[in-house]
Amino acid sequence: MDIFSTSRNKDNEQWSTVVEEQDDGVIYTVVVKQQHGAPTSPASVSRSQCVKAGTEEKLVLHLLHSFSMGDSSFITIFLSTYRSFTSTGRVLDILTDRLENPPGGNEGSRMRQSFNRAVCTVFSTWLSEYPEDFKSLEEPSRLLRLVPLLPQDSSSAADLSARILRIAEALSEKALLPDARKDHTGPTGPPPDASKFEPTSVLGFPAALIAEQLTRLETELFVRLVPYHCLGSLWSQRDKKGREGVCWSVRATIRQFNKLANAVLASCLWPTGLRSQQRARLLEKWISVAEECRARKNFSSLYAIVSALQSNPIHRLRKTWQDTDREAVRRYEELSEIFSDKDNYSQSRELLKEEGTAKFANLDSRPNNKLLNRTNAQGTVPYLGIFLTDLTMLDTAVKDRLDNGYINFDKRRREFEVLAQIRLLQSSCKNCVFTTDEAFARWYQSVPLLTEAESYRLSNEIEAPGEPSPRGVPPTVIITQCPNLSTSRNSLTGDSDSLFDFPSPVNNLLSKLTKHMKSPSVSCLDVDTSSSTNDSTPAALTPSTPTKSHRRSISCGNNPPNNIQGSGPEMRIIRIRMDLQDGNLYRSILVTSNDKSPTVISSALEKHNQDPKQTSRYELIQLLPEGKELVIPATGNVFYAMSSSSVDFLLRRKGGIAPPGSQPINTETSATFPRIKAKGRRLVRTLF
Structure with a gap:
């Protein structure tokens, strides 16, 4: 002890x-x-025991003893996060085995009655909060085995057995109807007919109506969001073969984000024959819509609109921005500041803290504020990318298991703090009531999908390339990759009872991690780079490709200002994939200046669910531009050996064959810093 x-x-x-x-x-x-x-x-002496770490079986069994041991939050945290280290079937098997051998001897003993109450509490909470866990089982055998073992000593216990039995019957019917098992979460229906799209029709809808309809769509999606789908360990596996349906609720939010951004792009770019003054009215319309979304605390739609207006095809329209009303441009600049990545999105976090559960947006400081009829309270729809960032950073920075192999449950407690913030915001949206405007719905559904190439072509038809943007043009390209996060004194160190003060365990960890972090040069979302962006909504807003950073790493001699003596090792996040047939899944790894190759390889193997003891059989290779490769020395310091030009790495078995077209290079040439070309012209990609 x-x-x-x-x-x-x-x-x-x-x-x-x-x-x-x-x-x-x-x-x-x-x-x-x-x-x-x-x-x-x-x-008087009180004693509470909270699980810090344990084996899979012990963590599951602790569900039945947590209340008696003073660990009152364990059930909620476990049910929110267990999918990151085990499965529903495995949890049911362990609990059912325990029910076959209950403690306390006869049914009337105090120990047996206490045990029965714990069993009912666990399964009632599970059924109420996550019924989809039971409904997603492949077949009903586990539930049919469980039901006879459940307590029958009260009406609530009998009702619990009946509910589980009904789910088992539904699973039996589902097994007989294969078509019912298909995933219908993706887009349905034929693609919109571009010939019927009328871009300027959006001018006929009041900005308040558009914002109300967008908020309706976003609220419906956000209420349906399953918070644990945002866990970094699950989100990073979304493109793995066989896991296409994972995190469907997050995917639905991303589709809506991209669809709205595409609507802004299409309406502003499609009518190429307009004069710059006419096109400026379209920009002003979307700025007004963004303002109305802000008034309704719809930060997701607000950021989608801002991102689209900041994308290169619209940003480069010099004449259009010159003809845009200066007051509208000023308001647009204010809205853009909300999503600045400065100090880890401190302004966005501060707004969530202030307005997350408030009835109305805090717009009193604005003159002539007539944006919203305050008779109807509004829920808050956040920009989900902030939470995905935090959870991905947590998953990367904190080990899943201790050195003795025990599952690190303290990590799950930290993740739950972020999930609790999402659930609190969802509760603010559940009672919101909206009506559908059919005319706007038809227009919104008629917007054709623009590819990246089409967006550029239309933009160049409007204004020929090569003309520099004038001084004073407001839009600036924002790179919202995993940002250079630093501690925010305002939003991360506040002391309040509200969940929106971002409780200290999570933020202390993120602060320590990001205080020493340079430009990670990697998207916060693990991605499968095999997917193409040609069939996506504006490529600037899709999650499929990370932005590239041209900042030097420490190996190039650029020490960050936060690197004070005694502050700890330098850190950088890299992405590593396995050299396998289905090897396009990258996992993020935190590398410090103290890490040697064996340590990084072992961590990468564990992230990819491989045996970390096989470290000696693998070599670590950095994938550089133009198909080149840099082999990291077997005992070298990875942080100082890597080149700053890439964050992508490969684990290859020693003696393996290099992929076709690759060009191995030596360490000397790898340190060459790449020349920055066409600065500011590459279409940036947001977290979505």
């Missing part, structure tokens, strides 16, 4: 001791509190 800390409250004569205890297959963080009253009265 290790004592972590002892504290004393002089006013109440209360002592608190935090220790760590290890049992068979589990490690507990134990908090012992002693309350001293009058000298003649005995001291």
Whole structure:
């Protein structure tokens, strides 16, 4: 037993001791509190045991004992995060095995009654919060085995058995109807007919109506969002073969984000015959819509519109922006600032903290504010990319398992803090009521899909390329990759009871991680780079390709200002894939200046669910531009050996064959810093 800390409250004569205890297959963080009253009265002692780490079986069984041990939040946290380290079927198997051998002897004993109450609590919570877990089982055998073992000593227990039995019957019917198992979460219906699209028709809809309809769509999607789909360990596997249906609720949000951004691009670029003054009215319309979305706390649609207006095909339209109303441009600049990646999106986070559960947006500081009829309270629809960033960073920075192989449940507690913020925002949206405007819905569905090439072609037809943007043109290209996150004093160190103050365990970790981080040069979302962007909505807004950074790494001699003496090792996030037939899945790995090749290879193998003990059989290769490769020395320091021109790496078995067209190079030439070409012209990609 290790004592972590002892504290004393002089006013109440209360002592608190935090220790760590290890049992068979589990490690507990134990908090012992002693309350001293009058000298003649005995001291009261309270003790709580929270699981820090454990084996899969012990974590599952702790569900049945967590309340009695003072770990009241364990059930909620486990059910929100367990899919990152086990499966629904495995959890059911372990619990069912335990139910076959219940404690306490006869049914009337106090131990058996306490056990039965715990069983009912666990399964009732599970069914209420995540019924899809049971409905997604391939067949009903597990549930049919479970039902006879459930307690039957109360009406609530009997009702629980009946609910699970109904799901088992539905699974039996589903097995007999294969068509019912198809995934219908993707886009349905024929593609829109471009010949029927009328871009300027959007001018006929009031900006408030458009924003209301967009908020309706976003709210419906956000309420249906399954928070655990945002977990970094699940989101990074979304493109893995056989897991195409994973994180469907996040994909649906991304599709809507891209669809709206495409609508902005298409309406502003499609009518190539317009005069610049006429096209400027379209920009002003979308700026007004963005303002109305802000008033409705619809940050997702707001960012989609801002991103589209900042994309290169629209940003480069010099004459159009010159003819745009200056007041509209000023308001647009203010809206753009909300999504600045400065200090880890500190302004966006601050707004969520202030307005997340408030009835209305805080717009009182704006003059002549007539944007919203405040008789109807609004829920908050956040930009989901901020949460995906936090969860991906957590997944990358914190180990899934301890050195002894135990599952690190403290990591799940930190992830749950982010998921709890999402769930609180969802609760603010559940009672919102909207009506559908059929005319706008028809226009919105008629918008054709523009590819990247088509967007550029239309933009060049409007204004010939080569003319520089004038001084004072407001739109600036924003690269919203995994940003150079630094600590925000305003949003990350506040002390409040609200969940929107971003509780300290998560933010302390992110602050420590990002304080020393240079430009990670990698998208926050693990991606499968085999997918093409030609069939996507504006390529600037799709998640399929990370932006590239041209900032030097430490190996090129560019020390970041935050690197003060004693602040810890330098850090960088890289992406590693396996040299396999289906090897396009990248996993993000945190590399510090202390990490040697064996350490990085071992971490990468574990991330790819391979045996980390096989480190000696693999070599680490950096994939450089123009098909070149850099082999990292077997015992070298990866941080200093890598080139700054790429964050993509490959794990290849020693003696393996290099892919066709690759050009191995030596360490000397790899340090050459690539020349920056066509600065600002590449279409940037957001987190979505």
